[in-house]
Amino acid sequence: MKAFRLDELEAERAANDGAYLQFLKERNMSVGLYALDAGQTDPQQPHGQDEVYFVVSGRASVTVGEETTTVANGSVVYVPAGVPHKFHHITEPLKVMVVFSPPEG
Template identity: 55%
Template sequence: MTDGGGAEVHDLATLDARQAAEERRYLEFLRVPAMSAGMYALQAGAADPQQPHAEDELYHIVTGRAVLRIGEKDHPVAAGSVCFVPARVPHRFHSITEDLRVLVVFSPSETPEP
């Protein structure tokens, strides 16, 4: 929801419903030049197909439990974890034991795939 002055406020339940209805693993809900944001969802046991990004990335784990490999190091994550991944560093979630809902922020805005 926008306020007419450029500010936006989003509700996680509404984003979850939209993401489920559109059957999307990643749902971008914000894009300005300096950053973009979206919700990323992976089911327990799923494989994470993402590749390194050209932008810095911040993850906030909203729900779920998994391991996030950044480079060669594994980091257990769960609801409340906040993780920074520098641009171009290989990373992916694995060993997902509880469905993940992740708030993702790219800075600057994520470059769309060709």
């Protein structure tokens, strides 16, 4: 079994000065923690994997393809492989868990 604590993952992500921390990679999936500050620009480009975002905290809008919605704590968003997507109008610091399938990199 592999088990993780969100506070420890966030501390590791912050210590590495990055917006993203991949903390699990298996044969069929990978999982990471992604964080953006309020007002920050999301630099993402489309990925070659399907993605599921689970919003842990914060508030923002997300655009996937041509559709836009508001997300907050507890929101779940699916992004098909290759589809452009970005978080924007980040009004509260945003933390999301990201599941990639197949695994990223």
